[in-house]
Amino acid sequence: MLPELGHFALILALLLAGLQAFFGIVGPAVGRDRWTAAATSAVAGQFVMIATAVGILVYAFVTYDFSVLYVAENSNSALPLMYRIAALWGAHEGSLLLWIFLLAVWTLAVAIASRNLPERFAARVLGVLGVLSFGFILFTLATSDPFRRLIPAAADGHDLNPLLQDPGLAIHPPVLYTGYVGLAVAFSFACAAMLEGRMDPDWARWTRPWTTAAWAFLTCGITLGSWWSYYTLGWGGYWAWDPVENASFMPWLVATALIHSLAVTEKRGLFKSWTLLLAIVAFSLSLMGTFLVRSGVLVSVHSFAADPSRGRFILVFLGLVIGGALTLYAWRAPLLKSNAGFDLLSRESFLLFNNILLVIAAATVLGGTLAPLIADTFGQPTLSVGPPYFRPTFLLAVIPLLLLLSIGIHASWKRGRLEAAARPLLVTLGIAVALGAATVFGFYGGRHALAIVGIGIGSWIILSSLLDPVDRLRRHLSLSRAVLGMTLAHIGMGVAVIALTGVESYTSERDIALSAGASAEVGGYDFKLLGTQPVEGPNYSAIRATVVVSRDGRPITTLFPESRTFWVQQQTRKVAGIYNRHGTDLFVALGDDLGAGSWSLRAQIRPMITLLWLGPLFMALGGALALSDRRYRLARAEARAGVKTPLGAAH
Amino acid sequence: MSPRFLIPLGVFAALVVVLAVGINHSPEVGVLQSPLVGHQIPDWELPILTDPTKTLGSRQLKGQWYVLNYWGTWCIACREEHAALLAAQRDARVQIIGVDWKTDNPTEDSDALEWLAKLGNPYSQVVSDHDGRTAINLGIAAAPESFLVNPEGVIVFKQPMGITPEVWKREFLSRLPPHSTVPPATPGAS
Numbered sequence: 001m002l003p004e005l006g007h008f009a010l011i012l013a014l015l016l017a018g019l020q021a022f023f024g025i026v027g028p029a030v031g032r033d034r035w036t037a038a039a040t041s042a043v044a045g046q047f048v049m050i051a052t053a054v055g056i057l058v059y060a061f062v063t064y065d066f067s068v069l070y071v072a073e074n075s076n077s078a079l080p081l082m083y084r085i086a087a088l089w090g091a092h093e094g095s096l097l098l099w100i101f102l103l104a105v106w107t108l109a110v111a112i113a114s115r116n117l118p119e120r121f122a123a124r125v126l127g128v129l130g131v132l133s134f135g136f137i138l139f140t141l142a143t144s145d146p147f148r149r150l151i152p153a154a155a156d157g158h159d160l161n162p163l164l165q166d167p168g169l170a171i172h173p174p175v176l177y178t179g180y181v182g183l184a185v186a187f188s189f190a191c192a193a194m195l196e197g198r199m200d201p202d203w204a205r206w207t208r209p210w211t212t213a214a215w216a217f218l219t220c221g222i223t224l225g226s227w228w229s230y231y232t233l234g235w236g237g238y239w240a241w242d243p244v245e246n247a248s249f250m251p252w253l254v255a256t257a258l259i260h261s262l263a264v265t266e267k268r269g270l271f272k273s274w275t276l277l278l279a280i281v282a283f284s285l286s287l288m289g290t291f292l293v294r295s296g297v298l299v300s301v302h303s304f305a306a307d308p309s310r311g312r313f314i315l316v317f318l319g320l321v322i323g324g325a326l327t328l329y330a331w332r333a334p335l336l337k338s339n340a341g342f343d344l345l346s347r348e349s350f351l352l353f354n355n356i357l358l359v360i361a362a363a364t365v366l367g368g369t370l371a372p373l374i375a376d377t378f379g380q381p382t383l384s385v386g387p388p389y390f391r392p393t394f395l396l397a398v399i400p401l402l403l404l405l406s407i408g409i410h411a412s413w414k415r416g417r418l419e420a421a422a423r424p425l426l427v428t429l430g431i432a433v434a435l436g437a438a439t440v441f442g443f444y445g446g447r448h449a450l451a452i453v454g455i456g457i458g459s460w461i462i463l464s465s466l467l468d469p470v471d472r473l474r475r476h477l478s479l480s481r482a483v484l485g486m487t488l489a490h491i492g493m494g495v496a497v498i499a500l501t502g503v504e505s506y507t508s509e510r511d512i513a514l515s516a517g518a519s520a521e522v523g524g525y526d527f528k529l530l531g532t533q534p535v536e537g538p539n540y541s542a543i544r545a546t547v548v549v550s551r552d553g554r555p556i557t558t559l560f561p562e563s564r565t566f567w568v569q570q571q572t573r574k575v576a577g578i579y580n581r582h583g584t585d586l587f588v589a590l591g592d593d594l595g596a597g598s599w600s601l602r603a604q605i606r607p608m609i610t611l612l613w614l615g616p617l618f619m620a621l622g623g624a625l626a627l628s629d630r631r632y633r634l635a636r637a638e639a640r641a642g643v644k645t646p647l648g649a650a651h
Numbered sequence: 652m653s654p655r656f657l658i659p660l661g662v663f664a665a666l667v668v669v670l671a672v673g674i675n676h677s678p679e680v681g682v683l684q685s686p687l688v689g690h691q692i693p694d695w696e697l698p699i700l701t702d703p704t705k706t707l708g709s710r711q712l713k714g715q716w717y718v719l720n721y722w723g724t725w726c727i728a729c730r731e732e733h734a735a736l737l738a739a740q741r742d743a744r745v746q747i748i749g750v751d752w753k754t755d756n757p758t759e760d761s762d763a764l765e766w767l768a769k770l771g772n773p774y775s776q777v778v779s780d781h782d783g784r785t786a787i788n789l790g791i792a793a794a795p796e797s798f799l800v801n802p803e804g805v806i807v808f809k810q811p812m813g814i815t816p817e818v819w820k821r822e823f824l825s826r827l828p829p830h831s832t833v834p835p836a837t838p839g840a841s
Contacts, residue, residue: 073812151817156727158793158812277659284663291670311674319667326660333656370666373673568727569793570754 003068006056007147010137013049013100016042017134024127025195028120036123043104043111043126046133050104054088054097057146061087067153070094070146076159076568078539086170087160092310093146095173099290100136102174102181107133110185110210117206124192125185132184135317143310159539159568166573168228176221176248180286182214183251186258187283190276191325194332204266204275209627211262211279215255216623222248223616230609231576231587238503238612241390246369247289250362254282257358260351268413270340270348273333274355280329284322285362291318292369345416350408357401364393402457402497405490406464424467432460444506444607454501461494485626492618495611502608509605511591515598523605525586526550530558532590532599540564545590545599547577556581561590561601583610687806692719692798693788697778700751700763707748707778709804715834716745716827719798720774720814721786723752724762726794732813736773739819743833745799749774752794753781775833799823 020042027035057070061084066072074090089095107129114122140146163169189207193199200206225248230238239245258278265275291314342348368385406428410421418425436456440448465487472479508523519528530546542564549556559577566573576589584607591600687693696708720736722729740747753759760779767777780786789798792811799808799822807826810818 152815154728154813155731158728273656281659315667315670315674318670322663323660323667326663330656330660370669373669377669377672565755567725571792 002056003060003065003147003149006053006060007141007145009049009052009056010141010147013046013053013104014134014137014141016046016049017130017137020046020130021127021134022130024123024125024130027127028123029195033119036120039123039126039130040111042130043107046130047104047108050097050101050137053147054101057094057097058085058088061085064157065153066155066157067150068146069148069150072150072154072157074157074160076157076539078567079157079160079165080538082167082170083160083165086164089173089177090160090164093140093144095177096136096140096144097146098174099177099181100133100140102177103129103133103136103184106178106181106185110188114206118200121192121196121200124195125188128188128191128195129184132188132321135321139310139313139317143313157568159566162540162564162566162569162571162573163232165539165566166228166232166575168224168232172221172224172228175217175224179214179216179218179221180248180251180289182210182217183255183283183286185210185214186255186279187325190279191328194276194325194328197332197335199272199276199336201269204262205632207279208259208262208266209632211255211258212623212627215252215259216620216627218248218252218255219616219620219623222252223613223620227613231578232573238609241365241368241385241387243369244289244293246365247285247292250365250369251282251286251289253358253362253365254278254285257355257362258282260354260358264348264351268340268342268348270338270342271352271355272336272338273329276333276336277329278355278359280322280325284318284325285366287314287318287322291315340414342414343416345411345418347408347411347413349416350404350411353404354401354408357397357404361394361397361401364397365390368393399453399457402461402493405493406460409465409486409490410468421467425464428463428467429460432456432458432463435459439502444502448505451501451505454505455498458494458496458498458501461497462491465490465494480629480631482626482629482631485622485624485629487622488625489619489622492615492620492622494615495618496615499608499611499615503606503612506607507604509602511600511602513594513598513600515596520603522603524551525556525603525605527588527601527603529599529601535562537564539568540566542575543590543593545577545588545601547588547601549579549586549588557586559586559588561588563590580610583608585609687790687798688809690806691804692800692806693785695785695788697750697780697785700760700777700779703779707776709800712748712800713804714802716802716831717775717800718745718747718823719750719789719800720747721750721752721780721789721791721794721796723754723756723794724759724766725754725756726752728813729795730770732795732815733770733773735814735816735819737771738816739814739823740773742824744824744827744831746775746833747773749777750785751777751779752783752786752791753779754783799826 020039023035023042024039027033027037027039057068059065060068060071061075062081064071064075064077064084066075070091070093071087074087074094075084079087087094089098107126110129111122111126114125117125186207189203189210193203222245225245226238229240258275261271261275261278264271291311368389371385371389407418407421407425410425411418433452433456436452436454436459439455440451444451469479469483469487510520510522512520512522512527514520514527514529516529516531519526521527526549528548528550530548532543532545535542535544542562544560544562547559547561549559557579559579561577562575564573564575565571574589576587578588579586584605587602587604587606589602591602594600692709694709696706696710699705699707722732736747751759751763756762763777763779767774789796795813797810797814798806801807808822810822814823
């Protein structure tokens with residue numbers, strides 16, 4: 001009975017989403033205030049319905065209701081509770097429900113926070129969000145109903161994909177989706193402005209915190225995914241330029257550009273139509289990610305059960321939503337004129353370069369990801385594009401971006417006067433290069449002279465980001481949270497650049513065959529296999545190896561890499577043994593049984609890998625700090641007091 | 652309207668064309684649709700459970716409809732499925748070839764004989780997949796899985812989980828020619 005109620009709740013949510021879209025968009029257009037106001041009520045109702053549906057599906061998982069097909073396919077009586085809950089997003093249908101739920105959460109947050117925005121504008125934002133929600137709920141009901149019954153019920157379930165039975169993966173999709181879906185808010189703000197045909201001078205200030213929040217979640221989600229693939233896929237890789245990884249990376253790049261162009265639009269009223277376009281593109285890329293993962297067009301380790309009929313539905317939806325938004329853009333964007341000028345070396349210029357380079361970077365990733373498809377369209381044989389394409393082309397755009405970052409943050413708005421900043425910039429550049437050289441030649445050995453560039457650039461970003469805050473602190477001037485957040489995010493970027501350079505240049509890796517008692521040397525460390533033993537998990541059997549790692553005869557740690565075979569799906573998953581020593585990971589994964597007591601092992605020494613996780617964490621924290629800035633709260637207080645800034649951005 | 656602002660729409664339209672072509676070209680991959688459906692079944696030849704000196708394979712079965720059913724005594728869902736297979740065998744519309752999948756159960760062969768003696772034998776023939784190589788070729792993710800193969804050796808349908816009486820009727824019987832029957836016992840080759 002309950003699953004049918006869940007299905008019914010989804011149908012009600014669909015109707016409410018339709019009402020929200022209708023009242024939100026048509027109400028302001030025909031000037032009916034009661035219709036306009038109705039959009040908000042629909043939001044609350046829709047949220048309750050979707051939360052009910054999610055709750056019922058979770059309940060079905062928790063209570064082993066194998067009469068629900070989705071539960072029977074993705075759960076098992078031996079599956080631990082935590083993964084029975086995470087199984088909700090373990091496959092296509094449920095993860096789509098999660099997508100819808102998160103959209104409802106964001107929409108509710110917008111509805112609550114935008115009580116202080118102009119009523120018609122807020123209604124239009126909710127209306128556009130309603131269109132998105134309607135499309136996704138319809139998609140779920142039409143092609144991917146998670147509540148479908150299995151009659152007679154299975155005695156036991158087919159189990160959750162073993163790869164997903166891991167804490168890292170249990171939290172990675174919700175965080176990533178929160179970021180993906182959050183970009184829908186920026187998209188809706190852009191569409192609402194275009195529907196109005198004019199952009200309020202405060203538009204950028206309203207949009208910024210939402211965009212920053214979505215960006216911060218996206219940053220965390222991508223990092224969690226990378227961390228997960230590092231320690232569970234068994235080869236110790238953290239990024240493979242896989243289509244699905246790219247699908248999350250492209251919206252991130254464009255969202256990063258959007259954050260920066262929003263700053264220009266807010267401070268100077270420039271780049272208006274460009275900012276709108278970025279807001280559309282960022283969300284479009286996140287929709288396209290959904291399409292790529294679920295349609296089976298591109299095959300990847302992350303792909304869900306692919307189904308062309310689903311792909312067709314998403315493609316039509318994509319065409320309507322993105323095509324509609326871009327048509328609106330072509331029609332309305334020319335109305336938005338900015339007539340202020342700026343110098344070549346002004347901050348506006350640097351942010352323009354930032355945007356151009358980030359968009360180029362996103363375009364190279366998009367090109368590489370879609371290249372196999374484009375080749376297919378023109379009847380060319382199957383083409384595979386991998387790291388040899390992505391690495392150099394991506395760096396080509398990113399190295400100038402990173403170099404300009406250090407200078408750009410010291411440029412002033414409008415006027416191109418860098419003289420004051422020139423001296424400290426050159427000093428920090430000198431220190432950064434010296435640091436890079438010292439790290440490369442003094443610490444890791446001069447094998448990779450190019451690493452000086454990476455470590456130098458990273459250090460320069462950190463040092464030059466600190467110049468201004470330190471200077472202000474010394475003069476006892478206050479620092480806004482927005483500036484602190486920006487500084488922290490830029491430092492995070494610098495840390496990530498250093499980490500990537502270190503990891504890429506100084507990783508030692510060896511595949512070794514060891515019998516019990518034997519040892520091998522990798523990157524200055526000795527890996528000794530003491531033996532292997534069988535162990536039993538709640539729903540898997542595993543072989544666990546005991547590996548002692550020592551350096552110069554002194555034991556450092558004992559690692560226990562496992563190879564787990566899950567009972568139901570008879571699939572094997574590796575769990576690497578990892579020990580972190582001063583930011584360097586000592587990593588060992590268990591390979592195959594070579595017979596006669598001998599095992600293959602993959603041992604890696606990955607220096608600076610901790611920084612690779614810390615860098616993005618700083619970026620996300622920086623985002624969180626920036627969006628808690630006073631002026632966004634002030635905006636609300638002002639609006640509440642009825643103080644409206646004069647309008648008139650449209651000409 | 653300045654044409655400059657139409658550029659994004661144009662780029663997007665081109666992208667939609669590429670994706671639309673991609674979707675129609677994409678093989679129907681995934682859990683529910685095996686990429687093998689619609690294609691020749693990969694050649695297989697496996698020893699017969701009751702007489703391992705003889706083998707049965709895709710070549711001998713050319714010209715006949717058959718269902719290839721992967722199972723194992725270690726598989727809970729296979730026990731579930733067993734009753735439906737016995738009922739299907741009583742229909743006698745198509746022969747069911749069982750593949751006993753050993754995986755890492757050392758006593759699978761004797762367990763399998765015991766299982767069939769105790770629970771009944773729905774299969775025209777049972778072969779053993781000892782090293783799992785055929786399972787890999789067929790893209791088996793987890794037992795039970797079943798393929799419906801036509802006389803040309805083309806996989807017509809794949810059931811990625813247990814067969815139930817409804818599934819049997821809807822997905823298997825509906826695809827068979829009317830009035831099909833199980834042919835006389837297929838002899839194994841030496």
